[in-house]
Amino acid sequence: MMSRFRAGDRVRVRVGSPPRHVRTPCYVQGKIGRVERLHGAYRNPESLAYGGDGLPRQALYLVRFPQSELWAKYAGSARDQLLIDIYEHWLEPA
Amino acid sequence: MHDDSHDDRHVPPAPDHDPTDFEKRVEAVQALLVEKGILTADEVRRAVEEMDSRTPAQGARVVARAWVDPAFKARLLADAKAAISELGITVGFDATIVAAENTERVHHVVVCTLCSCYPRGLLGYPPDWYKSLNYRSRVVVDPRGVLKEFGLVLDPNVEVRVLDSTADMRYLVIPARPSGTEQMGEEELASLVTRDSLIGVAEARPPAMR
Numbered sequence: 001m002m003s004r005f006r007a008g009d010r011v012r013v014r015v016g017s018p019p020r021h022v023r024t025p026c027y028v029q030g031k032i033g034r035v036e037r038l039h040g041a042y043r044n045p046e047s048l049a050y051g052g053d054g055l056p057r058q059a060l061y062l063v064r065f066p067q068s069e070l071w072a073k074y075a076g077s078a079r080d081q082l083l084i085d086i087y088e089h090w091l092e093p094a
Numbered sequence: 095m096h097d098d099s100h101d102d103r104h105v106p107p108a109p110d111h112d113p114t115d116f117e118k119r120v121e122a123v124q125a126l127l128v129e130k131g132i133l134t135a136d137e138v139r140r141a142v143e144e145m146d147s148r149t150p151a152q153g154a155r156v157v158a159r160a161w162v163d164p165a166f167k168a169r170l171l172a173d174a175k176a177a178i179s180e181l182g183i184t185v186g187f188d189a190t191i192v193a194a195e196n197t198e199r200v201h202h203v204v205v206c207t208l209c210s211c212y213p214r215g216l217l218g219y220p221p222d223w224y225k226s227l228n229y230r231s232r233v234v235v236d237p238r239g240v241l242k243e244f245g246l247v248l249d250p251n252v253e254v255r256v257l258d259s260t261a262d263m264r265y266l267v268i269p270a271r272p273s274g275t276e277q278m279g280e281e282e283l284a285s286l287v288t289r290d291s292l293i294g295v296a297e298a299r300p301p302a303m304r
Contacts, residue, residue, distance in 0.1 A: 023260045025207050027234065039190065042262045060261055067237075067256075076238045080254040085261035 003059040004088055009035045011063060012094035013086060021049035024090045032094045033065035036083055059088040148218035152183050153266060154287035158280045161271045186215030194257060195268045201248055203294035204257045204265045205233045213264035244295040267294040274301050
Protein backbone atom coordinates (compact mmCIF):
# COMPACT_ATOMS: atom_id res chain seq x y z
CA MET A 1 0.00 0.00 0.00
CA MET A 2 1.22 3.49 -0.78
CA SER A 3 1.48 5.63 2.30
CA ARG A 4 2.95 9.06 2.63
CA PHE A 5 4.18 8.82 6.21
CA ARG A 6 6.07 6.29 8.30
CA ALA A 7 6.29 5.61 12.02
CA GLY A 8 8.24 8.39 13.71
CA ASP A 9 7.39 11.10 11.13
CA ARG A 10 6.35 14.49 12.49
CA VAL A 11 2.94 15.47 11.16
CA ARG A 12 0.55 18.36 11.52
CA VAL A 13 -3.20 17.78 11.43
CA ARG A 14 -4.92 19.95 8.86
CA VAL A 15 -7.39 22.57 10.01
CA GLY A 16 -10.90 22.64 8.65
CA SER A 17 -14.52 22.18 9.60
CA PRO A 18 -16.29 21.46 6.33
CA PRO A 19 -20.09 21.29 6.62
CA ARG A 20 -20.12 17.52 6.26
CA HIS A 21 -19.18 14.37 8.14
CA VAL A 22 -15.50 14.23 9.13
CA ARG A 23 -13.72 12.07 11.70
CA THR A 24 -10.98 14.51 12.69
CA PRO A 25 -11.96 16.24 15.92
CA CYS A 26 -11.23 19.94 16.36
CA TYR A 27 -8.98 19.45 19.37
CA VAL A 28 -6.19 17.89 17.28
CA GLN A 29 -6.53 20.17 14.26
CA GLY A 30 -3.42 22.28 13.70
CA LYS A 31 -1.51 20.25 16.29
CA ILE A 32 1.83 18.55 15.69
CA GLY A 33 2.38 14.93 16.62
CA ARG A 34 4.29 11.87 15.48
CA VAL A 35 3.11 8.87 13.54
CA GLU A 36 3.01 5.97 16.00
CA ARG A 37 2.01 3.32 13.45
CA LEU A 38 0.37 2.81 10.11
CA HIS A 39 -2.85 0.82 10.55
CA GLY A 40 -3.44 0.11 6.87
CA ALA A 41 -5.78 1.46 4.22
CA TYR A 42 -9.45 1.99 4.97
CA ARG A 43 -12.46 3.30 3.11
CA ASN A 44 -12.92 7.03 3.48
CA PRO A 45 -15.70 7.71 6.02
CA GLU A 46 -16.33 11.12 4.46
CA SER A 47 -17.66 9.29 1.42
CA LEU A 48 -19.23 6.33 3.25
CA ALA A 49 -21.33 8.68 5.36
CA TYR A 50 -23.23 9.72 2.24
CA GLY A 51 -23.68 6.30 0.70
CA GLY A 52 -20.46 6.50 -1.33
CA ASP A 53 -18.03 3.63 -1.83
CA GLY A 54 -15.28 5.20 0.30
CA LEU A 55 -12.74 4.72 -2.48
CA PRO A 56 -9.90 5.31 -2.95
CA ARG A 57 -8.97 3.86 0.41
CA GLN A 58 -7.05 6.20 2.68
CA ALA A 59 -3.99 5.29 4.69
CA LEU A 60 -4.96 5.40 8.36
CA TYR A 61 -2.42 6.27 11.04
CA LEU A 62 -2.26 6.21 14.79
CA VAL A 63 -0.80 9.61 15.66
CA ARG A 64 0.67 10.41 19.07
CA PHE A 65 0.61 13.83 20.72
CA PRO A 66 2.09 14.87 24.03
CA GLN A 67 -0.92 16.03 26.08
CA SER A 68 0.94 19.27 26.77
CA GLU A 69 0.89 19.96 23.00
CA LEU A 70 -2.91 19.68 22.94
CA TRP A 71 -3.88 21.53 26.10
CA ALA A 72 -2.02 24.61 27.34
CA LYS A 73 -3.14 23.99 30.91
CA TYR A 74 -2.76 20.23 30.95
CA ALA A 75 -2.71 19.24 34.60
CA GLY A 76 -1.36 15.68 34.40
CA SER A 77 2.17 14.40 34.00
CA ALA A 78 4.49 15.78 31.31
CA ARG A 79 4.89 12.25 29.95
CA ASP A 80 1.16 11.75 29.25
CA GLN A 81 0.16 11.15 25.64
CA LEU A 82 -2.92 11.11 23.46
CA LEU A 83 -3.13 8.73 20.53
CA ILE A 84 -5.73 9.12 17.83
CA ASP A 85 -6.55 7.58 14.46
CA ILE A 86 -6.24 10.05 11.57
CA TYR A 87 -6.70 9.45 7.84
CA GLU A 88 -3.84 10.49 5.58
CA HIS A 89 -5.61 13.31 3.77
CA TRP A 90 -5.88 15.13 7.10
CA LEU A 91 -2.10 15.07 7.69
CA GLU A 92 0.76 17.14 6.35
CA PRO A 93 4.50 16.99 7.08
CA ALA A 94 5.67 19.12 9.98
CA MET B 95 -49.21 1.10 16.14
CA HIS B 96 -49.73 -0.48 19.56
CA ASP B 97 -52.87 -2.53 19.11
CA ASP B 98 -53.20 -5.96 20.61
CA SER B 99 -53.35 -7.95 17.39
CA HIS B 100 -49.84 -9.10 16.66
CA ASP B 101 -50.39 -10.29 13.09
CA ASP B 102 -49.28 -6.96 11.65
CA ARG B 103 -46.30 -6.49 13.89
CA HIS B 104 -42.85 -6.47 12.36
CA VAL B 105 -41.10 -5.40 15.51
CA PRO B 106 -40.73 -7.03 18.93
CA PRO B 107 -43.18 -6.24 21.70
CA ALA B 108 -42.71 -2.73 23.00
CA PRO B 109 -41.21 -2.18 26.46
CA ASP B 110 -43.55 -1.22 29.28
CA HIS B 111 -42.98 2.50 29.02
CA ASP B 112 -43.88 5.20 26.54
CA PRO B 113 -41.40 4.87 23.68
CA THR B 114 -38.76 7.57 23.41
CA ASP B 115 -38.27 9.43 20.13
CA PHE B 116 -35.26 7.23 19.38
CA GLU B 117 -37.23 4.07 20.01
CA LYS B 118 -40.04 5.30 17.76
CA ARG B 119 -37.55 6.02 15.01
CA VAL B 120 -35.88 2.62 15.30
CA GLU B 121 -39.26 0.93 15.28
CA ALA B 122 -40.36 2.86 12.19
CA VAL B 123 -37.13 2.07 10.29
CA GLN B 124 -37.31 -1.59 11.25
CA ALA B 125 -40.96 -1.83 10.21
CA LEU B 126 -40.11 -0.31 6.84
CA LEU B 127 -37.16 -2.66 6.24
CA VAL B 128 -39.38 -5.62 6.98
CA GLU B 129 -42.34 -4.36 4.94
CA LYS B 130 -40.11 -3.73 1.93
CA GLY B 131 -38.71 -7.26 2.18
CA ILE B 132 -35.13 -6.10 2.83
CA LEU B 133 -34.93 -7.94 6.14
CA THR B 134 -37.23 -10.36 7.88
CA ALA B 135 -38.29 -9.82 11.47
CA ASP B 136 -36.47 -13.05 12.33
CA GLU B 137 -33.21 -11.80 10.81
CA VAL B 138 -33.46 -8.65 12.90
CA ARG B 139 -34.23 -10.69 16.00
CA ARG B 140 -31.29 -13.01 15.34
CA ALA B 141 -28.91 -10.07 14.88
CA VAL B 142 -30.06 -8.57 18.18
CA GLU B 143 -29.73 -11.93 19.89
CA GLU B 144 -26.21 -12.40 18.55
CA MET B 145 -25.23 -8.90 19.64
CA ASP B 146 -26.60 -9.57 23.12
CA SER B 147 -24.52 -12.77 23.36
CA ARG B 148 -21.28 -10.79 23.25
CA THR B 149 -20.10 -9.79 26.70
CA PRO B 150 -17.00 -8.55 28.49
CA ALA B 151 -16.49 -12.17 29.59
CA GLN B 152 -15.15 -12.83 26.09
CA GLY B 153 -12.57 -10.08 26.54
CA ALA B 154 -11.69 -11.49 29.96
CA ARG B 155 -10.92 -14.90 28.43
CA VAL B 156 -8.63 -13.24 25.90
CA VAL B 157 -6.77 -11.32 28.59
CA ALA B 158 -6.39 -14.36 30.86
CA ARG B 159 -4.83 -16.30 27.99
CA ALA B 160 -2.48 -13.40 27.27
CA TRP B 161 -1.42 -13.38 30.93
CA VAL B 162 -0.47 -17.06 30.97
CA ASP B 163 0.88 -17.40 27.43
CA PRO B 164 3.46 -14.80 26.32
CA ALA B 165 3.48 -16.11 22.75
CA PHE B 166 -0.29 -15.64 22.57
CA LYS B 167 0.08 -12.12 23.97
CA ALA B 168 2.60 -11.31 21.26
CA ARG B 169 0.17 -12.55 18.60
CA LEU B 170 -2.66 -10.60 20.24
CA LEU B 171 -0.65 -7.39 20.12
CA ALA B 172 0.34 -8.03 16.49
CA ASP B 173 -3.08 -9.07 15.11
CA ALA B 174 -5.81 -9.15 17.74
CA LYS B 175 -8.61 -10.52 15.61
CA ALA B 176 -6.57 -13.52 14.46
CA ALA B 177 -5.33 -14.24 17.98
CA ILE B 178 -8.85 -13.98 19.44
CA SER B 179 -10.15 -16.44 16.85
CA GLU B 180 -7.66 -19.02 18.22
CA LEU B 181 -9.87 -19.14 21.33
CA GLY B 182 -12.91 -20.00 19.25
CA ILE B 183 -14.30 -16.50 19.68
CA THR B 184 -15.63 -14.96 16.49
CA VAL B 185 -15.34 -11.21 16.56
CA GLY B 186 -18.39 -9.69 14.90
CA PHE B 187 -18.57 -6.80 12.52
CA ASP B 188 -15.80 -4.67 14.02
CA ALA B 189 -13.31 -3.70 11.36
CA THR B 190 -10.10 -4.17 13.30
CA ILE B 191 -9.40 -4.80 16.96
CA VAL B 192 -6.17 -3.43 18.35
CA ALA B 193 -4.92 -4.57 21.75
CA ALA B 194 -3.04 -2.15 24.02
CA GLU B 195 -1.11 -3.51 26.98
CA ASN B 196 -1.06 -1.80 30.36
CA THR B 197 2.13 -2.22 32.37
CA GLU B 198 3.78 -0.72 35.43
CA ARG B 199 4.95 2.16 33.26
CA VAL B 200 2.10 2.73 30.79
CA HIS B 201 -1.65 2.96 31.29
CA HIS B 202 -4.03 3.08 28.31
CA VAL B 203 -7.61 4.34 28.53
CA VAL B 204 -10.01 4.25 25.58
CA VAL B 205 -12.58 6.79 24.40
CA CYS B 206 -14.39 7.73 21.23
CA THR B 207 -14.74 11.49 21.36
CA LEU B 208 -16.84 11.65 18.18
CA CYS B 209 -19.46 9.02 19.01
CA SER B 210 -19.25 5.72 20.89
CA CYS B 211 -16.92 3.42 18.94
CA TYR B 212 -16.24 0.37 21.09
CA PRO B 213 -15.19 -3.23 20.40
CA ARG B 214 -18.83 -4.34 20.40
CA GLY B 215 -18.08 -7.35 18.24
CA LEU B 216 -16.10 -8.74 21.18
CA LEU B 217 -17.42 -7.08 24.36
CA GLY B 218 -21.04 -6.32 23.47
CA TYR B 219 -22.64 -2.98 24.21
CA PRO B 220 -20.61 -0.23 25.88
CA PRO B 221 -21.67 1.06 29.29
CA ASP B 222 -23.85 4.18 29.24
CA TRP B 223 -21.14 6.38 30.73
CA TYR B 224 -18.84 5.48 27.82
CA LYS B 225 -21.32 7.12 25.46
CA SER B 226 -21.87 10.19 27.63
CA LEU B 227 -20.66 13.60 26.50
CA ASN B 228 -19.27 14.05 29.99
CA TYR B 229 -16.82 11.13 29.71
CA ARG B 230 -16.01 11.67 26.04
CA SER B 231 -15.19 15.34 26.40
CA ARG B 232 -13.34 15.16 29.73
CA VAL B 233 -11.19 12.05 29.54
CA VAL B 234 -9.09 13.51 26.72
CA VAL B 235 -8.43 16.77 28.59
CA ASP B 236 -8.04 15.42 32.10
CA PRO B 237 -7.57 11.65 31.99
CA ARG B 238 -6.04 11.43 35.46
CA GLY B 239 -8.92 13.42 36.96
CA VAL B 240 -11.54 11.22 35.28
CA LEU B 241 -9.71 8.02 36.28
CA LYS B 242 -9.64 9.31 39.86
CA GLU B 243 -13.43 9.64 39.74
CA PHE B 244 -13.49 5.95 38.80
CA GLY B 245 -11.33 5.27 41.86
CA LEU B 246 -8.06 4.82 40.00
CA VAL B 247 -5.20 7.04 41.09
CA LEU B 248 -2.13 6.62 38.92
CA ASP B 249 1.44 7.37 39.92
CA PRO B 250 2.80 10.50 38.18
CA ASN B 251 5.59 8.33 36.80
CA VAL B 252 3.10 6.22 34.87
CA GLU B 253 2.59 7.43 31.31
CA VAL B 254 -1.13 7.82 30.65
CA ARG B 255 -2.09 7.16 27.04
CA VAL B 256 -5.58 8.12 25.97
CA LEU B 257 -6.66 6.23 22.84
CA ASP B 258 -9.27 8.15 20.85
CA SER B 259 -10.88 5.66 18.46
CA THR B 260 -12.03 8.01 15.74
CA ALA B 261 -11.82 5.57 12.83
CA ASP B 262 -11.84 1.85 11.98
CA MET B 263 -9.83 0.64 14.97
CA ARG B 264 -11.48 -0.77 18.09
CA TYR B 265 -9.18 -0.73 21.09
CA LEU B 266 -9.05 -3.43 23.72
CA VAL B 267 -6.99 -2.77 26.83
CA ILE B 268 -5.01 -5.66 28.31
CA PRO B 269 -4.89 -4.74 31.99
CA ALA B 270 -1.77 -5.57 33.96
CA ARG B 271 -1.87 -8.94 35.73
CA PRO B 272 -2.38 -8.34 39.46
CA SER B 273 0.29 -9.56 41.83
CA GLY B 274 -0.50 -12.58 43.95
CA THR B 275 -2.07 -14.42 41.03
CA GLU B 276 0.94 -16.56 40.09
CA GLN B 277 -0.77 -19.80 41.12
CA MET B 278 -4.08 -19.08 39.41
CA GLY B 279 -5.38 -20.94 36.39
CA GLU B 280 -6.74 -19.27 33.31
CA GLU B 281 -10.41 -19.48 34.27
CA GLU B 282 -9.78 -18.03 37.70
CA LEU B 283 -7.67 -15.24 36.20
CA ALA B 284 -10.46 -14.38 33.77
CA SER B 285 -12.75 -13.71 36.73
CA LEU B 286 -10.45 -10.82 37.72
CA VAL B 287 -10.83 -9.06 34.37
CA THR B 288 -13.76 -6.67 34.47
CA ARG B 289 -15.39 -4.69 31.69
CA ASP B 290 -13.99 -1.43 33.01
CA SER B 291 -10.44 -2.83 33.08
CA LEU B 292 -10.85 -3.69 29.38
CA ILE B 293 -11.63 -0.01 28.70
CA GLY B 294 -8.83 1.18 30.97
CA VAL B 295 -10.80 3.10 33.60
CA ALA B 296 -9.90 0.46 36.17
CA GLU B 297 -7.25 -2.14 36.85
CA ALA B 298 -7.95 -5.84 37.01
CA ARG B 299 -9.31 -6.91 40.39
CA PRO B 300 -6.75 -8.04 42.93
CA PRO B 301 -7.43 -11.64 43.95
CA ALA B 302 -8.39 -10.78 47.54
CA MET B 303 -11.30 -8.60 46.43
CA ARG B 304 -13.21 -11.25 44.55
